[in-house]
Amino acid sequence: MTGIEETRRLLFRNVRIFDGISDHLSNGDVLIEGNRITAVSENPIGEAPGQQTVEINGDGRVLMPGMSDVHVHLVGNANTFVDLLGESESLLAANTLAEAGRMLLRGFTSVRDMAGDTAGLKKAIDRGSFPGPRIYPCQAAISQTAGHGDFGFVYDTPSALGGNQSRAEDIGFMRVADGPERMLAAVREQLKKGASQIKIMVGGGAASMYDPLYTLQFTPEELRAGVRAAEDYGTYVATHVYTDAGIRRAVEAGVKSIEHGHLASEETVAMLAERDVWLSMQPFAEADHHYPDPDRADKNRQICNGTDQVYGWAKAHGVKVAFGTDLLLEPQAAPLQSTMVTRLADFYTNIEALKMVTSGNAELLHMAGERDPYRHAKLGVIAEGAWADVLLVDGDPTADLSVLGDPAKNLVAIVKDGRVFKNAL
CATH class of the missing domain: 2.30.40.10 (Urease, subunit C, domain 1)
Known part of the structure; x- marks a missing residue:
């Protein structure tokens, strides 16, 4: 039944x-x-x-x-890049609700959504109108111009210079904000819309078109402004970042959760344990994502090649590691979420892996404090x-x-x- x-x-x-x-x-x-x-x-x-x-x-x-998955993109996982660019928001929402139901039937009863307008979907699920997991929304992820979340085309004038915002911003998937004042406004905007925690892009990524992996994104002043605005609301900032320099800049600014980190050195991984910062990792394999151009495919390859050693260093140094999947823009790949859980056995004992996807992830979810919608149990x-x-x-x-x-x-x-x-x- x-x-x-x-x-x-x-x-x-x-x-x-x-x-x-x-x-x-x-x-x-x-x-x-x-x-x-x-x-x-x-x-x-x-x-x-x-x-x-x-x-x-x-x-x-x-x-x-x-189980919980602390790095999902419900909107991004349920829709293709073409959908995000051209389909109506009602269809995007319908696809997302359908995927939320499938995610629940894969055994994921709680998720932390790391970019996308999901606060309204969360309310509908919580009311019992639709099946789906408990959702901890970030709302729009925050990016600088030419950063990992800038989905504007290269010929578009940046909004900071008087241009129009991109389609990704129109649908609440991303928010581009340059300078401390705009960062403050962007963080407060997501909190106003129902974010449990804040997501900021601090380095390059595979899916984005303009930014090499080595790039540092947002100045220390911009990051500190975002962290301060989140802390004023009783919650924390998580950052997309892969490299040593980006991780260290984020940690120095007060970020509490590093998303990815696959290109970190052992010294930087050890620093996360010393500073009591979470490493929200994904057990990536190169075939999990497909990119049509060689540049993004190469970035994806570099990221995946770092997975094994970073898990090993994190375990050796006692870093608090969370499990997530970060599947994006390929709805047919959504069932990989279950496969990625089983890959944890390559790095941890079965009991350690099970603790991670249950009570361990829950510890990170509950770090949202007063913004935690499920804090009462x-x-x-x-x-x-x-x-x-x-x-x-x-x-x-x-x-x-x-x-x-x-x-x-x-x-x-x-x-x-x-x-x-x-x-x-």
Whole structure:
């Protein structure tokens, strides 16, 4: 059975529990009432006379917290570059809602959206109008002129020089802002529109047309202005950046989460641990993205070639590492999200990987403080009082992480916010 099923009391019996924190599975029952987990017990949980209870007998299957992906682009992942340039915003939103539902059925019950107008979609999902994960919006990512988020054409006059803003800005995907004053306005604009945290582009990227990877983007003064505006709202800044120089400039400005970092040196990776800064990495493979021109294809190759060593250094130095996917502009590639989870086994033990995609990522999500829309309970754990986001797995991901690579087959029950969105038993 698939679809949306509501119940007041949901009881998982006879399950092996990975709680998101422990190194071993435990046996027992898990009770969900409303949208919270209310009991986790080694002993059978009894009936509640007068209350409707739906029981799911796990028959020894593994029950784990819903997964999270802390670097998604719901709008960008659900639409092509041509869609973003030429289609109506209503179609872009419809494609995005459809992909949000598919993402939930892959077992991702929470996501941090890192560029795109998703605050309204978040409200619709939270109200129960559509299936989808919990969304932590950044709203538009902020870029300098000729930076990673400048989607204007080379012959367009920059908006800072009196030109019109690009289509990417019109649809709330990017915001180009030069100078500290415009940076302040851009950050405040995203907070006004519902951003949980702020995304700023601090270096070059593969998808962008004008900026080599080595470029430093935004001056220290501009970055500090953005960080200050975010902190005044009780939240933090995450930055797109790959290189040593860019990472160090971002950290010195007060940024709390480095997105990517694939070209960092070991010294810089160690600095992240010393400064208590998150590394939001993606286990990229070169074939994950396709670029029609040799320049962007080469940038993508350089980024992917740095993946293995940066993961190794991050683990060796005890850096707080989060999992994300950063799939973009190729909707047919969206199912790679599940495959990328399984790649974590190349760098971490299965238990370490599972902790990362559950309680570890949740720690980063909750760093939004008062801007955290789901701060009233814990995410990423199976514990009394936590949000009722759980997955029943046919197979043991603590022994074989690859079972998460086929969610249609192996995720036999998916519950988010206490609602059953899939029950194949």
